[in-house]
Amino acid sequence: MNEENRILFLRKELEKYSIEYYVYDNPSVSDQEYDRLMQELMTLEEKHPEMYDANSPSQRIIGQVLEGFEKVRHDSQMLSLGNVFNYEEIEEFVNRIQGSVKDVEFVVECKYDGLAMSLIYENGSFVRAVTRGDGLVGEDVSANIKTIQSIPMHIPERRHVEVRGEVYMPKKSFEELNERQKKNNQALFANPRNAAAGSIRQLDSGVCASRKLDAYWYYFQNAQDFGILTQQEALDRMRSLNFKVNPLYKVCKNTKEIWEFIQSIQEKRNDLPYEIDGMVIKLNSLSDQRTLGSTAKVPRYATAYKFPAERVQTRLLDIVITVGRTGKITPNAVLEPVRIAGTTVSAAQLHNEDMILSKDLRINDIVVVQKAGEIIPEVVSSVKERRDGSQVPYVYPTHCPVCGSRLVRLEGEAAHYCINQDCPARVVESMIHFASRDAMDIDTLGDKKIEQLHEFGFLNSIEDIYFLHEHREELLEKRGYQKKSVDKMLETIETSKKQPLALLLYGLGIRQVGKKAAAILANYFGSMDALMKADVDTLVSINDIGPITAQSIVEFFKDESNQKLIQTLKEQGLNMIQEKQEIKASRFTNKTVVLTGTLEHYTRNEAKEILENLGANVSGSVSKKTDYVIYGTAAGSKLTKAQNLGVATMSEEEFVEEVENAQSS
Incomplete structure (x- = not known):
């Protein structure tokens, strides 16, 4: 048998063996024999490039790098x-x-x-x-x-x-x-x-x-x-x-x-x-x-x-507190690891003190846990009948577990806050948020990297990110910091300066200002300077900006440390302006829209952005005031609720068609 025929024979045999192993779970040769024949095939194919076949068994393991996916x-x-x-x-x-x-x-x-x-x-x-x-x-x-x-x-x-x-x-x-x-x-x-x-x-x-x-x-x-x-x-x-x-x-x-x-x-x-x-x-x-x-x-x-949401019982081992970038205190359940809906769960967020009290959760309780929407772990309740006397009521902290400052519960809010601006936890979390994908998108500055650079003393505030290049030589002396990775990190930091004003505003972590509000503010004012001069009355007059958000914005920009932060970021060349985005008239203009299920044509964030550019108000929950529910695959309770309320529903295919019509008009 010549080499060309041997190649054809090996391809046929290897494909047969793969089907036996992967489809029928009934292999007729050992793994070692399969690997030997595969190596022989790859060697022969290298000698005979004219025999290339995209469907050869060898191509399954070689792989290739693509430029994109054809529609x-x-x-x-x-x-x-x-x-x-x-x-x-x-x-x-x-x-x-x-x-x-x-x-x-x-x-x-x-x-x-x-x-x-x-x-x-x-x-x-x-x-x-x-x-x-x-x-x-x-x-x-x-x-x-x-x-x-x-x-x-x-x-x-x-x-x-x-x-x-x-x-x-x-x-x-x-x-x-x-x-x-x-x-x-x-x-x-x-x-x-x-x-x-x-x-x-x-x-x-x-x-x-x-x-x-x-x-x-x-x-x-x-x-x-x-x-x-x-x-x-x-x-x-x-x-x-x-x-x-x-x-x-x-x-x-x-x-x-x-x-x-x-x-x-x-x-x-x-x-x-x-x-x-x-x-x-x-x-x-x-x-x-x-x-x-x-x-x-x-x-x-x-x-x-x-299937209904899977519920399991496990033990509540502890409740630990985390401090967010705004100083918000979040209690988290530490659970005895348990498998739910395909993953092992060992923690769940408890949100605030009121939730702990209303569910009467105690340390060492047996608790019922489920995944909300099959994704987010949630403690449903305690199993009181399984208490044996070893359970201990949880005492909510009065002081920040990181800096020791007294916690404050703001009027009208369920959460407690650490109001110490210099709290180390707030500093690190604010930098993590600033560098995140949804904000300045500095993908080389992940959570662990920021924590480590903070420990080194190189990152102690948001503006320090843009002075990190001054520590390049010191970084290269640190274990695990190679020239290529350090230079890539500094390059992505430099690139982030071009991010739109809306993402910079979101990254600053102003209380009550999420991605949507940041986009509205950037589009309305067009520049950081104009926004910084705005008063409460002006802000409240803007659609979707309420009095609490307006007050939070004004207070943020009144703070001298924040003014210095903005000035430093300006001097470092960050983009401080945004061209006003024209809202296209469409059937979604001034309508409340809810997205549910898995979308395959867009990511959830892309669909939300498209809707907002078409004048829609995108909400997370369905009510009688909802105008449309757009659903993808595996849509669940939101779609059912919409149907029960008589709310108009729209498949992803219909949504895509509407978007194309709006964009071509």
């Missing part, structure tokens, strides 16, 4: 699913289907907490992988998808094939990734879904490969081209083509069978090696699916049952 229009829309939350809502869905279809059957499958994806094959070879995007247009992420070992690069079918499914990060991969992040002093990922989505959008596919993603496939887009009649047959056919299909599904005939199967999966949910956040219920007959069709938003033949 791709889907042949048919990738729809999102509506949600049901209890037995009655499932029964209502089933009854509605039975009113239109005879002899109905449903397939109930796991709903993965991952990233929706489409795979396309031609002539038996992988062509492209495209994210869901807005359902109509996604991004070509083929280079990163190739790094997922369970996805075949060749299939035993030469006709056009498109399958859809979910890319996810297994629990084990997630834990390993966060362990690496922790060792490297990098931010931890909140959950496997975020980690998977972030990995797929890496421009360096080598990074994606290191994250060890996986995928399940559950939808055969062009099944009718193959004479497939049911969803069950489609799953079987995809499996025969070597796609990884989850065996945890069941064909059911009525609500009772559906509910029993859902309960059985929910019981074993925590033992699964991947995260699921619900179950998908869909008609088995593909012809009946086509008959029922879809709305502009969701298919009529399928829905998703969302």
Whole structure:
């Protein structure tokens, strides 16, 4: 066998071994043998560059660096699913289907907490992988998808094939990734879904490969081209083509069978090696699916049952106090580590003294903990009946735990504050906030770096950041500070001087001035000087700036130390002006809008900024005064509340269309 034929043989064998291992969990060769053959293939391919094949097994581990992701229009829309939350809502869905279809059957499958994806094959070879995007247009992420070992690069079918499914990060991969992040002093990922989505959008596919993603496939887009009649047959056919299909599904005939199967999966949910956040219920007959069709938003033949928020019990070991940049005192629960919704939780914010008292939380209590929105750990209540006499009521501190100053509770507020401007905790937190991504975006100055530079004596105030270059030689003498990293840090500090005035205002940490208020102020006044001269009456006259915020702004700029800070930042060349941004008239102008669910076309902050530029007031909660609720995938209680209140709802696809119309007008 010559070397060219040996390359072709090795590629075929290695792909077969990968399918055995990653899809069927039934390897026929050892890891050592697989690695030996892979090394042989890579050596031969290096000798024969004319034999390059983008779908070779070797390309999965080499990776490449991309410049960006190409936009791709889907042949048919990738729809999102509506949600049901209890037995009655499932029964209502089933009854509605039975009113239109005879002899109905449903397939109930796991709903993965991952990233929706489409795979396309031609002539038996992988062509492209495209994210869901807005359902109509996604991004070509083929280079990163190739790094997922369970996805075949060749299939035993030469006709056009498109399958859809979910890319996810297994629990084990997630834990390993966060362990690496922790060792490297990098931010931890909140959950496997975020980690998977972030990995797929890496421009360096080598990074994606290191994250060890996986995928399940559950939808055969062009099944009718193959004479497939049911969803069950489609799953079987995809499996025969070597796609990884989850065996945890069941064909059911009525609500009772559906509910029993859902309960059985929910019981074993925590033992699964991947995260699921619900179950998908869909008609088995593909012809009946086509008959029922879809709305502009969701298919009529399928829905998703969302698991209720997972609640667990653990022990409250302690309550510790942290001091924020504004001096705000925050109590935090120290918990005996417990696993909830895919991650290990050992802490939760308790917000203020009133919350501790209202929930009657005591040290050594057994407490009920859940993840609000499946993300943020929350102490729900204490379990009083499990008290054994060892519990100790918590005494709220009267003095700052860092500087010892007496704490103050301001009128009309639930929080306590340390009002000592020189409190070390306030100093460090204010610099961390100033350098954060949402403010001046100095990404080389992370939390740990700022704390360390403060300990060295180089950073004792915000303005010190812009004098750090004077300590360059001293920094190079410190352990862990190399020339390349120090120069990059100083370069990003210099670049931050060009940030818009709105972000500088937000970074200054003025009490009551968040990102939205900072943007309004920068756009209204156009310069730092004009804002500094504003009085309370002028500020209150501005839409969305209330009297408390106005008073806080005036007091901030009256303070001599803050005036000196602004003057120093001016002298260091920071941008102090902002061109006024024209608000485009749209259907969102002067409307209150709520965003909910996972958006795939924009980040949440991007969507919020777009809406504000279109004249909307973006709120975090739904009420009768809400005009629109814009929802993405996995939308939950906010969408349900909007529907119950009769508030207008808008899918992400409709939102994208509105934005495009507004921007082109």
